[in-house]
Amino acid sequence: MNRVTYDAVIIGGGMSGLMAALTLAGKGKSVAVVSKGDPVCCLSTGCIDVLIHENNPLAGIVSLPENHPYRLAGEETISASLEMFIKIMHGTQSPYCGDTGTNRAILTPMGTKKITCLVPRTMEFADCHSDEYIHIISFNNIKDFYPGYITSSYQNSGRSIFNAQVTSTAAIAERFEEEEFRQEFIAWLKGRDIPDGKIALPAVLGTRTTGNIYDEISQELAKPIFEIPTLPPSMPGLRLFRTLKNTFLNMGGSIYWGRDISSVEKLGTQLEALTLSNKGRATRVQGKAFILATGSFVSGGLYAAMDSIEERVFGLPIHMPEERKHWFKENFFTTGHAIEKAGIQVDSSFRPVDAPYENLFACGSILAFSEVMKYGCGHGMAIATGFAAAQKCGEYIL
Known part of the structure; x- marks a missing residue:
């Protein structure tokens, strides 16, 4: 023994x-x-x-x-x-942000608000107000994410759908670890006529280098972006x-x-x-x-x-x-x-x-x-x- x-x-x-x-x-x-x-x-x-x-x-x-x-x-x-x-x-x-003395309300995949305190930095801008424009990015045939619920709750919103060639959140997150895939995704986003406001997408920004991926996409788009936690299993968890x-x-x-x-x-x-x-x-x-x-x-x-x-x-x-x-x-x-x-x-x-x-x-x-x-x-x-x-x-x- x-x-x-x-x-x-x-x-x-x-x-x-x-x-x-x-x-x-x-x-x-x-x-x-x-x-x-x-x-x-x-x-x-x-x-x-x-x-x-x-x-x-x-x-x-x-x-x-x-x-x-x-x-x-x-x-x-x-x-x-x-x-x-x-x-x-x-x-x-996976750095976290927030104030331990203040709660915040973040957007959920059902279009509702979740009260929480500390969040991953990828959700820093997830506290949305009804007068803000939110553009939801979804993925073709993705499971566990329903952008229609969100857009029905926020009239001042829009959505676009990207084909990642895979449909599960875990598989899409793995694809974001590939530089070629990220460049294709960024180029596609830049080609969208997205009004000023926030860009939201399901929590699929990588599995191992999420911080770098988030920074890269944010800098390229020059707009606040944030992840929305999906139904379990959840990549942020x-x-x-x-x-x-x-x-x-x-x-x-x-x-x-x-x-x-x-x-x-x-x-x-x-x-x-x-x-x-x-x-x-x-x-x-x-x-x-x-x-x-x-x-x-x-x-x-x-x-x-x-x-x-x-x-x-x-x-x-x-x-x-x-x-x-x-x-x-x-x-x-x-x-x-x-x-x-x-x-x-x-x-x-x-x-x-x-x-x-x-x-x-x-x-x-x-x-x-x-x-x-x-x-x-x-x-x-x-x-x-x-x-x-x-x-x-x-x-x-x-």
Whole structure:
């Protein structure tokens, strides 16, 4: 069996897990991330929703219930975590822009507005007003993007369709990595009689060199352009994940990807190691401390049985509604279902309450009382709690 020892082992490779890993790696700790596969953030818009019901999301934290994970982290920690995120993304091909104290409304592929806080720089101009002219660029037979919805919502708009020879957003994004294709696209755009205003297109501006591609097209057209996030899978979400993952690797971090945890070792109140299954020899990953960031139901961190909810790695105690009949409201398409409060309760140090391990911490959407859909705090809470749990973990392993 292969044996490796780290200061900290992060279980889960989504937004919260990677943020925890980056925070600890930035403090000079040896860190490993263990993940079963690509996380849910790959399906996201790539935008950082902090708290959507307030113009100033940070100022709105105090209005949340006292047991919400944001309240445990505190406004100062949340602000520091978001600033760290912006700093991490700065200088990469996917920089972010925005003010952590101000929300913005960006255009969606359905022609509606989405409230968010921080956005990829390719969406900097996506906050559109009804009196602005918007020219929508679409692609022949593209899937997951419907310009007709947008033009019907904005009377002062137009659209053009380019034939990219491929129809999926991922395939079109790969084509934008080709210089010859970009030059053909730019020449075609310049040949359009597009009035003054903004140019919008689905989020297909590359997979690896998006920043350079965006700058090139913007400079050639001399007009503000912006991407509109498409329906999942979303290129901005995938770029976000890849950037965080690669940044962690470049900092010397280790990743065990596509690996299931077959067993857990403990000694008294200490977690000792995880054994990861493999087609060949199993791997024993030992750590001084562990952070659980496996996500909620969609990510597989929580599992709902007929009348109970289980945490899948350690079998930790779960807060849940008492009876299944109370898990959901009658109107499924509303927010505030009781099931949204299900998860692991943690103390002020982000240690799971009533857990038998003193060197285990938790973060992200697996935390109880998150109500991510109700408060619109998905990636923001993942970043903040990942950062907060890593800070407490770092203090523990000093």
